[in-house]
Amino acid sequence: MPPLLIVAVLGLWAGPAWAQQPAANPPGKAAAPARNASPEIGPDRRVTFRLLAPKASEVLVSGEFMAASKALEKGADGLWSVTVGPVEPEIYYYNFTIDGVHTIDPGNPDVKTGSTSGTIQSVLEVRGDQPAFYDGQPVPHGEIRTHWYQSKSLGRLRRLTVYVPPGYDRDAAARLPVLYLFHGANADETAWTRLGHVNLILDNLLAAGKTRPFLVVMPFGYGVPPGTPGDNTAMFSRDLREDVIPYIDAQYRTLADRDHRAIVGLSMGGGQSLGIGLSHLELFSYVGGFSAALNGGDFAKTYAGLIADPAATNRQLHLLWVGCGTEDSLFPAAKKFTDFLTENKIKHTFRESSGAHTWMVWRRYLNEVAPLLF
Amino acid sequence: MPPLLIVAVLGLWAGPAWAQQPAANPPGKAAAPARNASPEIGPDRRVTFRLLAPKASEVLVSGEFMAASKALEKGADGLWSVTVGPVEPEIYYYNFTIDGVHTIDPGNPDVKTGSTSGTIQSVLEVRGDQPAFYDGQPVPHGEIRTHWYQSKSLGRLRRLTVYVPPGYDRDAAARLPVLYLFHGANADETAWTRLGHVNLILDNLLAAGKTRPFLVVMPFGYGVPPGTPGDNTAMFSRDLREDVIPYIDAQYRTLADRDHRAIVGLSMGGGQSLGIGLSHLELFSYVGGFSAALNGGDFAKTYAGLIADPAATNRQLHLLWVGCGTEDSLFPAAKKFTDFLTENKIKHTFRESSGAHTWMVWRRYLNEVAPLLF
Numbered sequence: 001m002p003p004l005l006i007v008a009v010l011g012l013w014a015g016p017a018w019a020q021q022p023a024a025n026p027p028g029k030a031a032a033p034a035r036n037a038s039p040e041i042g043p044d045r046r047v048t049f050r051l052l053a054p055k056a057s058e059v060l061v062s063g064e065f066m067a068a069s070k071a072l073e074k075g076a077d078g079l080w081s082v083t084v085g086p087v088e089p090e091i092y093y094y095n096f097t098i099d100g101v102h103t104i105d106p107g108n109p110d111v112k113t114g115s116t117s118g119t120i121q122s123v124l125e126v127r128g129d130q131p132a133f134y135d136g137q138p139v140p141h142g143e144i145r146t147h148w149y150q151s152k153s154l155g156r157l158r159r160l161t162v163y164v165p166p167g168y169d170r171d172a173a174a175r176l177p178v179l180y181l182f183h184g185a186n187a188d189e190t191a192w193t194r195l196g197h198v199n200l201i202l203d204n205l206l207a208a209g210k211t212r213p214f215l216v217v218m219p220f221g222y223g224v225p226p227g228t229p230g231d232n233t234a235m236f237s238r239d240l241r242e243d244v245i246p247y248i249d250a251q252y253r254t255l256a257d258r259d260h261r262a263i264v265g266l267s268m269g270g271g272q273s274l275g276i277g278l279s280h281l282e283l284f285s286y287v288g289g290f291s292a293a294l295n296g297g298d299f300a301k302t303y304a305g306l307i308a309d310p311a312a313t314n315r316q317l318h319l320l321w322v323g324c325g326t327e328d329s330l331f332p333a334a335k336k337f338t339d340f341l342t343e344n345k346i347k348h349t350f351r352e353s354s355g356a357h358t359w360m361v362w363r364r365y366l367n368e369v370a371p372l373l374f
Numbered sequence: 375m376p377p378l379l380i381v382a383v384l385g386l387w388a389g390p391a392w393a394q395q396p397a398a399n400p401p402g403k404a405a406a407p408a409r410n411a412s413p414e415i416g417p418d419r420r421v422t423f424r425l426l427a428p429k430a431s432e433v434l435v436s437g438e439f440m441a442a443s444k445a446l447e448k449g450a451d452g453l454w455s456v457t458v459g460p461v462e463p464e465i466y467y468y469n470f471t472i473d474g475v476h477t478i479d480p481g482n483p484d485v486k487t488g489s490t491s492g493t494i495q496s497v498l499e500v501r502g503d504q505p506a507f508y509d510g511q512p513v514p515h516g517e518i519r520t521h522w523y524q525s526k527s528l529g530r531l532r533r534l535t536v537y538v539p540p541g542y543d544r545d546a547a548a549r550l551p552v553l554y555l556f557h558g559a560n561a562d563e564t565a566w567t568r569l570g571h572v573n574l575i576l577d578n579l580l581a582a583g584k585t586r587p588f589l590v591v592m593p594f595g596y597g598v599p600p601g602t603p604g605d606n607t608a609m610f611s612r613d614l615r616e617d618v619i620p621y622i623d624a625q626y627r628t629l630a631d632r633d634h635r636a637i638v639g640l641s642m643g644g645g646q647s648l649g650i651g652l653s654h655l656e657l658f659s660y661v662g663g664f665s666a667a668l669n670g671g672d673f674a675k676t677y678a679g680l681i682a683d684p685a686a687t688n689r690q691l692h693l694l695w696v697g698c699g700t701e702d703s704l705f706p707a708a709k710k711f712t713d714f715l716t717e718n719k720i721k722h723t724f725r726e727s728s729g730a731h732t733w734m735v736w737r738r739y740l741n742e743v744a745p746l747l748f
C-alpha cells in the first residue's frame with residue numbers, strides 16, 4: 001500500500017486523538033471504509049465528502065481548500081457526495097449546509113470548537129509525503145499544562161494553558177523567557193494548542209536548533225463574555241498584568257523582566273498584543289501582531305506614548321513584528337498601521353504574506369517568529 | 375436578576391472555555407439572547423432548543439435528560455423550537471436529527487467530541503443553586519498536563535494527560551501514588567478531564583479533606599484504531615506496562631510500587647482496567663470497573679490466576695470495586711461478574727446504582743471511589 005493510501009485509509013478514523021500522530025507504522029490494518037465515510041482522502045489527495053440524507057433537498061460543502069461552496073450530488077439511495085481537489089497538504093476547516101442549516105460534517109469526529117455559537121467547523125487534515133513543520137515528529141516533546149487560576153481582577157476562576165519545553169523539569173536551575181500568546185475572537189485558551197500546534201512547531205524548531213527554549217503562556221482572551229458590553233481589552237489587560245503574569249512568575253522558573261517577555265496574538269488577540277504590548281514597554285520588549293484586528297481607531301492618539309520619542313522606543317523594542325495575508329480583509333488596516341509606524345520612525349517588520357484570515361497563516365507566522373525571540 | 379436567570383442568560387455564551395467557571399459575579403451584563411439561541415435555560419430550569427431551518431420538514435432533539443426524542447415545532451418564520459423540562463441540574467449530552475440527519479445543535483458551541491465518527495454531541499449544562507461536586511470552586515486547583523510520548527511497543531507518538539494535585543511543585547520531596555484511569559469506546563485521553571471533570575472533582579475532595587493527593591494518569595485507550603482488527607486490549611496493555619508506567623515513573627515523583635498504584639476505567643476502559651489490573655497484581659493493588667464492558671468471555675478461564683488462591687488474592691487486593699447502573703445494558707454482565715467473584719470468594723464491592731451508561735454515573739463513581747484509594 002503506498003504511503004498516501006495508508007494515510008487516506010487512516011483518515012477515516014482519524015479523530016482528534018490520532019490527528020497529531022505520525023502516519024508511519026500504523027498498527028494493524030484499517031477496516032474497510034464505511035459507505036458513508038466522510039471525508040475520505042484519496043491517494044491523489046482528492047477528497048470525497050458524503051452525507052446520508054434521504055430527505056434533504058440541498059447539501060453544500062464550504063471550506064478553506066476552495067474558493068466557493070460546492071453542492072453534493074444525491075445518489076439514488078439518498079447518499080449525497082462530492083469529490084474535490086487535489087488538495088494541498090494542510091489542515092483546513094469546513095462546514096456542511098444541509099437544507100440551509102449551516103453545521104458540521106456529521107460523519108467527521110474531528111471538530112474545531114470555539115467559545116461562541118456558529119464557530120463549530122469540521123477539520124480536514126491532508127498529509128503530504130513528508131511531515132509538515134506542525135506535525136508530531138520523533139524529537140523531544142514539551143508538555144501542555146492547563147492551569148485553573150483565580151483572577152482577582154475579574155472575580156472568576158479562569159483557565160490558561162502553558163507550553164513547557166522539553167527538559168524543563170530536568171534542569172532545576174534554568175530560568176526561561178516567556179511568550180504570551182493570544183487567540184482570536186470566538187476561540188479560547190486551547191486554540192493555539194489544538195489548532196495552532198504550538199507545541200509541535202516549537203518542539204520541531206528546538207530539535208533543529210532554530211530557537212531557544214521558552215515558555216508559551218496562552219490565556220483566555222475574553223475579559224467579558226463575547227457580545228457583552230464592557231471594554232474587553234481593558235479587562236483582559238488587567239487580568240494579564242495583575243493576575244496572569246504574577247501567577248506564571250510564581251508557578252514557573254521564569255526570567256521575569258521585560259527583556260525576556262514577548263507578547264503576540266492573532267486577530268482579536270493581535271489587536272490585544274499590539275495594544276497592550278506597545279503601551280507597556282516596561283513589561284514587554286518583543287511585540288507581534290498576526291492578522292491583527294486594528295480596525296478604526298486613531299493610532300496617533302492610541303500610541304501617543306510610543307511615538308513621542310522614537311529613538312527611545314526603538315532602543316526598548318527588541319522586535320516589533322506585524323504580519324498579514326494580502327487576501328485578509330484586515331490587510332488594509334495592517335498596512336495603515338505599519339505606514340503609521342514608518343511615518344513615526346518606529347522600527348518594525350511588516351510581513352506581507354500570501355493567505356487569508358486562517359490558521360494556515362498563523363501556524364506559519366509562529367514558525368517564522370519563534371526564532372526571532374529572545 | 376435572580377441567580378438562576380443569570381445562569382440562564384450566561385448559558386447563551388457558555389462555551390467550553392466558560393463551562394468550568396463559577397456562575398457567580400459575571401463581569402458585565404450579557405447581551406440580549408439571539409432569536410435563535412439554543413439551548414436557552416430558563417429560571418425554572420426548562421430548556422428551549424431552537425433551530426432556524428426554513429427548508430426542513432422534521433427536526434428532533436434527543437438527549438440524556440429525557441427518555442424519548444421530541445419533535446421541535448416549526449414557527450411561521452422557519453424557526454423551529456421546543457421547550458422541555460424542568461431539567462435537574464447536571465451535565466447532559468444531546469443531538470438534533472434534522473430531516474433524518476443525526477447531528478449536533480448547530481447553535482451550541484459546547485460540543486462533546488470523540489475519536490470516531492457518530493460520537494459528536496452537544497452539551498447541556500444545567501446549574502443548580504449550589505455548586506455541584508464537579509464544579510470549579512474557590513479551592514486550590516491542580517493542573518492537567520498533556521504529554522506526547524513515543525510508545526516503543528506501538529511504534530507511535532501518543533498523547534496522555536495527567537492530573538497533578540495542587541502543591542506538587544512546592545514540595546520537592548513528596549512522592550505520590552498513581553491512579554491509571556481509562557476512558558470508554560470512541561473517546562480519547564481528554565475525556566476524563568473534559569467530560570469527567572476529574573481535576574475539579576479531586577480538587578474539591580482534597581479541599582474537603584476527603585482524599586489524599588495522588589496523580590491521575592489518563593492514557594489513550596486504543597492500541598489499534600477503533601474498528602481495526604487486532605487485539606486492542608493486549609496492545610493497550612503492553613503500551614501501559616512497557617511505555618506509560620515507566621514514562622510516568624521517570625517524569626514524576628511517584629511511589630512506584632503496587633501498593634501505591636490503582637487502575638480504574640469506564641465501559642471499554644472498565645473491561646481494560648479489570649482485565650489488566652486483575653491479571654497484574656504485581657503492578658496494581660486497587661482495581662475498579664465503572665459500567666465495565668465485560669460482555670461474554672469465560673471468567674473462570676480469564677481470571678484463573680485470580681481465583682486459584684482466593685486468600686492470597688484477597689491479601690494482595692486493597693480494593694476491588696465494580697459499579698454499574700441498573701438502567702445500563704451492561705448491568706447483567708456486571709452482576710454476572712460480581713456473582714463469579716462472590717462464588718470464588720474474592721472480596722469486592724459491588725455498587726448497584728441508579729443510572730444508565732452515562733458520564734453522570736461515572737463522575738459520581740469517581741467521587742465515591744477516590745476517597746477509597748491509597
